[in-house]
Amino acid sequence: MRAIHYNALAAQYWFLRSRAQFAGLFGGIGSGKSHAGCFWALLKALRNPHCLGLIGANSYHQLEDATLRTFRRLLGEYGIAHRFNASDMRFRLANGAVVLCRSMENYDSLRGVELGWFYLDELRDTRLEAWRVVQGRLRATNVDAREGRVTTSPNGFNWIYDEFIRRPSGDPEAGRLYEAVFARTADNHHLPPDYVAALAASYDPFLAAQELDGRFINTTAGRIYHAFDRSLHVSPDADFIPGAPVLWALDFNVTPMTAIIAQWEPVAAPPSGGPAEDRAEAGRGTGLRVVDEIWLADSGTMGMCEEFARRLEARGLGSAALRVYGDAAGRARSTAGKSDYAIIRQCFPHATLCVPAANPPRRDRYNAVNAALCNALGRVRLRIHPRCQKLIADLEQVVYQPGTGLPDASNPLLGHISDALGYLLARVMPAGRAGVTVGRW
Missing domain, CATH: 3.30.420 (Nucleotidyltransferase; domain 5)
Known part of the structure; x- marks a missing residue:
């Protein structure tokens, strides 16, 4: 058995250690959430060579330009031999594990798939129906634990808030199934020294709470120009x-x-x-x-x-x-x-x-x-x-x-x-x- 050493930030650590069936890492821009999500997906594929896994993102643009770039980089850093079939959008690792790569815009294509695990990145603009379809495909038996992970920046009090925050806080059963971890941009010491200050200068305090602190806030109520005095x-x-x-x-x-x-x-x-x-x-x-x-x-x-x-x-x-x-x-x-x-x-x-x-x-x-x-x-x-x-x-x-x-x-x-x-x-x-x-x- 081979050990993987991962230099985790605090929020990444608790996300990776979660034992909930569904865990979410909700963070600001550049807080390291996608990196942790891709690392979790890599571990899951290495531990479960005989089941099908899924890496998804809200759109193919996000999937190709961000999520899969990070996943490929991790494969290279850890020396994991693999092949990628561009026509099928799937990875096959040397241990035999197969990882599908899909956009949540076309979630109906997943209805006939049987998954052992899934990781969804930048879920903030994904429809609740897509989430339900992916959850419903999590039924493989040849896996250590049927689990799903999501990473995203918040986007108001939408269904993600209901699913990971509101419902688990009032329902003990949901509380056992779901876990939410939060990450601030400022807590990522790998970022350039002036990165957070430069972003803060271009955000109003309301937006900064969402985009830098990873907080769920109401972005679709009240005055549009709330900063005007x-x-x-x-x-x-x-x-x-x-x-x-x-x-x-x-x-x-x-x-x-x-x-x-x-x-x-x-x-x-x-x-x-x-x-x-x-x-x-x-x-x-x-x-x-x-x-x-x-x-x-x-x-x-x-x-x-x-x-x-x-x-x-x-x-x-x-x-x-x-x-x-x-x-x-x-x-x-x-x-x-x-x-x-x-x-x-x-x-x-x-x-x-x-x-x-x-x-x-x-x-x-x-x-x-x-x-x-x-x-x-x-x-x-x-x-x-x-x-x-x-x-x-x-x-x-x-x-x-x-x-x-x-x-x-x-x-x-x-x-x-x-x-x-x-x-x-x-x-x-x-x-x-x-x-x-x-x-x-």
């Missing part, structure tokens, strides 16, 4: 800066059509994060100020351009450098045969368009706004002039539909101008993520 963020000092570059962000609704006008705070050091072209402006600061807003009822893109030009001229900024951000749908929408951005380029030929091919997910935009309002280090990077009353109202009043990640649409006038701000901030300030012998075979 009128007393902190609204200031008459956040006014136009003569001669400074202008950032213009739009939401292409018709009633209303909205936009915000922003400028960088005049600080010498450029911020980190965001595409390289958005970090290239000399002398731009690490914070933004929203200096004005445009709210037009029943207007078209040309009307918006005319009003924006009028605002710039009134402030002596008609010749200022201009960067345009906003809704990616404006690339396709047609007004008199031209897209919205074609009309903008026609009106402002000197402008630089900074619009992606597709909009970032809502959650990414919401996180970017909250992190700019106040990050996990307590730093405010966004100020708003009091004249921006529509934007202020949005930041105070836009809420989630209960139990969803979608905004409450009961007031059709809310949510548009804050979307414009989100398109901008998701682009320029995106929200970032003792040695013991623990096994033998």
Whole structure:
């Protein structure tokens, strides 16, 4: 029998030592959860050469790019001879063990499989039905113990919370079957020294509790822009800066059509994060100020351009450098045969368009706004002039539909101008993520 030495972090150790049938390691980004999960899967395959095992992830992208890369690296580090059949997506180890590799997006393909063990990585976006199907396949008899392990960062009070936390705490039988172990990013001493601080700077405290501390928190209830505080963020000092570059962000609704006008705070050091072209402006600061807003009822893109030009001229900024951000749908929408951005380029030929091919997910935009309002280090990077009353109202009043990640649409006038701000901030300030012998075979 050969011993494997694994330098486990504390949370990894307790996860690997669990004797529950179903154990989960819930941790922050970079906390070492997937590494521990893959090591557990390797041990299980080595100890049980005659049964079928499963390594899964939420999507094939995650499976190929993250989970299996880690598993292959461990096979190499421990000198485990193996073959991988890419067409079948399965490993065969030298001892005869077979490990299936599957995406939980196609969980129905597992209904005819008999498993001795399974390991599922990044389960946070997986459907409960997929989990139930995999649990139901755990019925092989030629295995030391029928067990399943999961590793993931939390994602609100979803079914994973119910399965591993809520139900076991109130049901003694479930408490014997399930165990939850938690890992913080900061507890992984293998990470670069500035890794956690850099992530904390791009997360609001609410998001940091989930993404860095691995805590289950409610991410789909209450105010979307929970970090906004009128007393902190609204200031008459956040006014136009003569001669400074202008950032213009739009939401292409018709009633209303909205936009915000922003400028960088005049600080010498450029911020980190965001595409390289958005970090290239000399002398731009690490914070933004929203200096004005445009709210037009029943207007078209040309009307918006005319009003924006009028605002710039009134402030002596008609010749200022201009960067345009906003809704990616404006690339396709047609007004008199031209897209919205074609009309903008026609009106402002000197402008630089900074619009992606597709909009970032809502959650990414919401996180970017909250992190700019106040990050996990307590730093405010966004100020708003009091004249921006529509934007202020949005930041105070836009809420989630209960139990969803979608905004409450009961007031059709809310949510548009804050979307414009989100398109901008998701682009320029995106929200970032003792040695013991623990096994033998």
